[in-house]
Amino acid sequence: MKKSGKLIVLSGPSGVGKSTVVAKAMEARDDLCFSVSVTTRLPRPGETDGKDYFFISRERFDQMVENGELLEHATYVSNCYGTPRQYVKQQLENGMNVILDIEIQGARQVDEKMPEALKIFIAPPSMAELRRRLSARGTENSETVEKRINRARQELLEADFYDYLIVNDDLECAAQEFQAILTAEGCRFDPEYARHLAGESEICR
Ligand code: ADP
Numbered sequence: 001m002k003k004s005g006k007l008i009v010l011s012g013p014s015g016v017g018k019s020t021v022v023a024k025a026m027e028a029r030d031d032l033c034f035s036v037s038v039t040t041r042l043p044r045p046g047e048t049d050g051k052d053y054f055f056i057s058r059e060r061f062d063q064m065v066e067n068g069e070l071l072e073h074a075t076y077v078s079n080c081y082g083t084p085r086q087y088v089k090q091q092l093e094n095g096m097n098v099i100l101d102i103e104i105q106g107a108r109q110v111d112e113k114m115p116e117a118l119k120i121f122i123a124p125p126s127m128a129e130l131r132r133r134l135s136a137r138g139t140e141n142s143e144t145v146e147k148r149i150n151r152a153r154q155e156l157l158e159a160d161f162y163d164y165l166i167v168n169d170d171l172e173c174a175a176q177e178f179q180a181i182l183t184a185e186g187c188r189f190d191p192e193y194a195r196h197l198a199g200e201s202e203i204c205r
């Protein structure tokens with residue numbers, strides 16, 4: 001019997017540095033995989049279909065919702081986003097820890113279905129710094145940047161059901177904190193594993 005992986009929900013305002021922190025953790029560890037979401041948003045320059053997102057039409061998105069193919073889904077600043085259910089299920093069964101980079105409405109849906117999921121919120125040191133990073137990224141016009149800032153404020157006020165809060169001021173520090181949480185969670189006391197160590201269960205890892 002193989003121990004199943006952990007579902008890791010990572011949220012935080014667009015532009016706060018989630019992808020950067022995840023990329024560093026995936027370089028450092030081999031027990032992590034990233035769930036690629038579907039979205040109706042258009043690709044940004046440099047984004048690849050199947051790697052950053054599966055870019056799909058609104059019709060296909062609605063069909064996936066109807067067929068129950070999504071673990072969770074939400075609308076974020078006029079675009080739809082969702083997590084394909086099958087990949088997550090398979091990877092967890094294979095013992096991999098699966099990272100979902102999703103916004104807060106989706107995180108709430110996951111929390112209801114799988115309360116054991118680890119929920120981590122990444123916040124910017126200030127809204128002014130978030131505005132600076134979003135503008136510097138240069139992928140959104142100023143109106144969309146303001147919509148995303150407003151959404152970020154609202155999310156921070158509603159994020160009290162998360163397990164951990166990381167402030168991404170210094171990137172190296174935030175990346176280390178993220179990996180420290182994963183390491184600590186990997187050592188969480190597991191009664192079934194303890195029974196295995198005592199020779200009374202077949203579980204292995
Ligand atoms: P997200 O995935 O949350 O949308 P990104 O990882 O794409 O955010 O980061 C947005 C931008 O901010 C990128 O240009 C990234 O290099 C930059 N960035 C990330 N963390 C920091 C930090 N601690 N200090 C300064 N810039 C950062």
Ligand code: 5GP
Nearest residue numbers: 014037073074076081082083101102103106
């Ligand atoms: P962006 O357009 O900047 O890539 O993402 C916008 C927001 O959508 C981010 O907060 C990101 O975490 C979130 N997001 C990305 N994929 C999903 C998903 O599958 N489900 C949900 N609920 N949110 C997602």
